[in-house]
Amino acid sequence: MDIRRTLATEAIAREAAVAAHNYHPLPVVLQSGRGEWLTDVDGKRYLDMMSAYSAVSHGHAHPRLVRALTEQAQRVSVTSRAYHTDTLAPFLEKLVQLTGLDRALPASGGAESVETAIKAARRWGYRIKGIAKDRAEIVVARGNFHGRTTTIIGFSTEAAYRDGFGPFTPGFRHFEFGDADSLAAAIDDNTCAVLIEPIQGEAGIIVPPDGFLRAARRLCDERKVLLILDEIQSGLGRTGRWFAFQHEGIRPDGLILGKALGGGLLPVSCFVATEELMSVFDPGSHGSTFGGNPLAAAVALEALQVIEDEGLVVRSAVLGAHLLQRLQAVDSPLIRAARGRGLWVGVDLDPARVSARAVVERMAEHGVLSKETHDTVIRFAPPLTIARASLDYGIDVFVEVLRRFER
Numbered sequence: 001m002d003i004r005r006t007l008a009t010e011a012i013a014r015e016a017a018v019a020a021h022n023y024h025p026l027p028v029v030l031q032s033g034r035g036e037w038l039t040d041v042d043g044k045r046y047l048d049m050m051s052a053y054s055a056v057s058h059g060h061a062h063p064r065l066v067r068a069l070t071e072q073a074q075r076v077s078v079t080s081r082a083y084h085t086d087t088l089a090p091f092l093e094k095l096v097q098l099t100g101l102d103r104a105l106p107a108s109g110g111a112e113s114v115e116t117a118i119k120a121a122r123r124w125g126y127r128i129k130g131i132a133k134d135r136a137e138i139v140v141a142r143g144n145f146h147g148r149t150t151t152i153i154g155f156s157t158e159a160a161y162r163d164g165f166g167p168f169t170p171g172f173r174h175f176e177f178g179d180a181d182s183l184a185a186a187i188d189d190n191t192c193a194v195l196i197e198p199i200q201g202e203a204g205i206i207v208p209p210d211g212f213l214r215a216a217r218r219l220c221d222e223r224k225v226l227l228i229l230d231e232i233q234s235g236l237g238r239t240g241r242w243f244a245f246q247h248e249g250i251r252p253d254g255l256i257l258g259k260a261l262g263g264g265l266l267p268v269s270c271f272v273a274t275e276e277l278m279s280v281f282d283p284g285s286h287g288s289t290f291g292g293n294p295l296a297a298a299v300a301l302e303a304l305q306v307i308e309d310e311g312l313v314v315r316s317a318v319l320g321a322h323l324l325q326r327l328q329a330v331d332s333p334l335i336r337a338a339r340g341r342g343l344w345v346g347v348d349l350d351p352a353r354v355s356a357r358a359v360v361e362r363m364a365e366h367g368v369l370s371k372e373t374h375d376t377v378i379r380f381a382p383p384l385t386i387a388r389a390s391l392d393y394g395i396d397v398f399v400e401v402l403r404r405f406e407r
């Protein structure tokens with residue numbers, strides 16, 4: 001064991017001594033990254049098949065994004081929304097154009113924009129739909145993941161996210177994800193919005209049946225309910241379209257974006273909505289100190305432009321089809337299913353035979369980084385910029401690791 005390996009062990013021990021233990025990281029100490037490749041403190045290279053839960057869709061240290069960041073940082077970075085800036089309009093114009101919606105409200109972390117959506121939906125419920133004071137309800141899916149604030153975990157169905165954190169915010173009701181009848185039954189006169197992920201990420205990359213989003217759109221129209229989509233993970237090319245809702249030819253009333261919007265450099269999120277929905281906000285009703293700051297706006301605009309200029313949406317569709325086809329072709333008794341859309345695939349393993357965590361740890365030893373979700377699912381969500389040869393290498397390593405567990 002060489003001295004640098006000792007340093008990695010030491011780095012892990014130091015972190016464990018002072019950091020809260022709210023994560024269970026793989027034993028890898030990363031130091032630098034470029035494109036789809038990361039390097040640890042030993043100089044060992046890893047293929048990134050996780051891209052920070054889609055936050056690094058552009059790959060690490062994309063030159064155009066690093067340039068946009070450093071150039072803007074030398075001008076001005078944070079001014080607050082107490083003043084106008086020359087960076088906010090170009091960013092939001094681009095977002096409005098791409099989404100087909102009318103207005104946008106930027107924030108930093110994704111959960112902040114989920115909170116924005118919840119506030120907007122409730123006010124719309126009272127002021128436009130006419131729901132009685134404090135009676136508005138939002139219908140959400142079982143197995144949802146929308147972030148970690150106390151309000152958001154209050155409507156999670158995951159015990160680990162909730163345990164010990166109550167009391168929770170009322171006003172949420174559940175339905176079975178992907179089941180239009182269940183959704184119809186959950187909606188009543190006090191429902192202001194349906195809030196869903198078009199594909200459930202943290203739940204294990206669950207793709208609903210074809211037509212589900214269209215059915216949800218129809219139900220919302222019939223019952224005068226908003227359809228709000230959380231595309232923090234599924235948006236910006238991840239599923240092979242700019243937005244997952246485009247697979248079904250619908251338009252939501254509100255859309256939540258984050259993760260890749262920051263180009264892998266900064267936390268940038270946004271709530272984008274129709275004129276009518278966004279009209280509920282007036283000065284003083286909502287805000288965020290760092291939301292839409294010049295640095296974030298410059299990087300986010302460039303992040304959108306890079307996706308467009310480099311054809312990353314089509315790339316995700318083409319390479320994603322290849323990824324899914326290869327993973328579905330793996331003939332292994334350990335695999336129950338491989339599913340996904342675009343460069344976003346989950347492989348569901350049989351927990352009676354193998355633990356997803358063990359597979360992911362072995363893959364890391366062999367230089368491929370992934371992450372398990374829900375004990376049984378391994379996610380494959382590389383940067384959309386990944387080279388085809390790198391993608392094939394990552395799949396090869398996964399298959400080889402899996403074969404060893406079969407024995």
Ligand SMILES: *Cc1c(COP(=O)(O)O)cnc(C)c1O
Pocket residue numbers: 053108109110111112114145146147148197201230231232233234258259
């Ligand atoms: C990651 C994620 C969030 C939360 O975003 P943060 O930046 O971690 O606050 C919300 N919704 C979905 C679908 C996500 O994937």
